[in-house]
Amino acid sequence: MATVAFLGLGVMGSPMARHLAAKGHAVTVYNRTAAKAEDWVAAHGGRAAATPAEAAAGQEIVFACVGNDDDLREITTGAQGAFAAMRPGxxxxxxxxxxxxxxxxLAAAAAAGGFGFIDAPVSGGQAGAENGMLTVMCGGDPATYAAVEPVIMAYARSCRLMGPAGAGQLTKMVNQICIAGLVQGLAEGIHFGKRAGLDMEAVLDVIAKGAAGSWQMENRGRTMNQNRFDFGFAVDWMRKDLAIVLAEARRNGALLPVTALVDQFYAEVQGLGGGRWDTSSLIARLER
Structure with a gap:
């Protein structure tokens, strides 16, 4: 068992940290809202720290799951960031x-400090985190990855090293590109079927077993048909991810016309007040 810290107890981080504690790891937690960390400790044990540096001190592995690049820099290299407190190795x-x-x-900063860094974005959403069934895409040094993979598997069903530092994030970008186009196609299909007078519950049941089948169809098709979006991965978060994707595409020259278009469709959903709706709410702009 490892001594670990977890920084960020949002809808993803809180259950991920819970799985680590359930597997017997000694867990110290930090959250920007201190009360949330105290509540987590009351429910799952371990210890709450007042700063990222305090949480990281003496730990073998420090995990983090926060909002964006700025949040990440704040908890790592900021004034009370974890990197200053992390021990060599x-x-x-x-x-x-x-x-x-x-x-x-951050991988370069970690190397200068004598410790390792793995970028490890996840796919599977809140349900995947709650159920310990996330897919984890990693970038970094192979030996460093090998040391943390068994611990990551406390909340993952799949974990793979994709290449050097940054490769995990690039793989997550591919994931989001694929999801964006797929959800838009599913939204248009359901919208078309309803306008055609079809029983969409029956249609989805049939086509899910064929070439059109997907995770999105199985898990979101029926709720899209019912106009239910009060759950899952928020549109605001997806737009944050797609902004990262499109910025990277501008740098590497990739052409992403569908992704750019769907990003604008999500902006329309935000305009409808759906910033916190699930990403499947793309259908709402077709049926408003």
Whole structure:
């Protein structure tokens, strides 16, 4: 069992830290809202720290899952950041969906401090975190990855090293590109079927077993048909991710016309007041 810290107890981080504690790891937690960390400790044990540096001191592995590049820099290299307190030979694992540039920057800073860094964004949403069934895409040194993979598996069903620092974040970008186009296609299909007078429950049941089948269809098709979006991965978060994707595409020259268009469709959903709706709410702009 490892001594670990977890920085960030949002809808993803809180259950991920819970799985670590349930597996017997000694967990220290930090959250920007201190009361949330105290509540977590009351429910799951361990210890709450007042700052990222205090949480990281003496730990073998420090995990993080925060909002964006700026949040990540604040908890790592900021005034009370974890990096200043990490001991040589320890490892920082970042589950934030952030830019590849931030991952490379922090990997270099970690190397200068004598400890390891793995960028490890996840896919599977809140349900995957709650159920310990996340897919984790990692970038970093192979030996460092090998040391943390067994611990990550406390909340993952799949974990793989994709390449050097930044490769995990780039893989997550591919994931979000694929999801964006797929959800838009599913939204248009359901919208078309309803306008055609079809029983969409029956349609989805049939086509889910064929070439059109997907995780999104199985898990979001029926709720899209019912116009239910009060759950899941928020549109605001997806737009943050797509901004990272489109910025990276501008740098590497990739052409992403569908992704750019769907990003604007999500902006329309935000305009409808759906910033916190699930990403499947793309259908709402077709049926308003």
């Amino acid at each position: 320890s490892i920082f694992v970042d589950h934030t969906t952030a830019s590849a540039d931030a991952a490379r920057e």
